[in-house]
Amino acid sequence: MKKKEEKAINEGAEYIILNKDGHKIYVDMYDIDDILPLQEVIFQGTNKKTMVYTVMFKDKSFWQIIMNDEDLKIFKNFKKNLDKEK
Numbered sequence: 001m002k003k004k005e006e007k008a009i010n011e012g013a014e015y016i017i018l019n020k021d022g023h024k025i026y027v028d029m030y031d032i033d034d035i036l037p038l039q040e041v042i043f044q045g046t047n048k049k050t051m052v053y054t055v056m057f058k059d060k061s062f063w064q065i066i067m068n069d070e071d072l073k074i075f076k077n078f079k080k081n082l083d084k085e086k
Contacts, residue, residue, distance in 0.1 A: 016075055018055065020063055029078045033058050035067070 013028040033056045042049050053072070055063045 014078060016071055016078075018063070018065060018067070018071070020065055027055075029075060031057055031059075032075065034079070035072065035075055038064060 010028060013030065015026045016029050016032075017024050018027050019025075035053050035055050038052045038054045040049050040051050050066050052064055053067050055065060057063075
């Protein structure tokens with residue numbers, strides 16, 4: 001008897017790693033509606049500025065997190081390519 005080839009449930013997922021509450025979480029970019037800048041903050045006791053973003057999910061939930069430029073660029077390119085497919 002031939003063994004059936006197993007496939008992942010979310011085989012078409014494209015993941016991005018987001019840092020939420022000190023944890024690295026893999027999030028399928030198809031589940032994200034958009035990522036928008038919320039406000040620039042200054043780290044306490046330093047002059048270092050960083051941007052806080054709102055990650056809006058398709059289920060209408062959202063996270064407010066700090067993102068690095070590379071992860072934001074990955075998502076924006078994904079979103080641009082997704083819009084081209086429509």
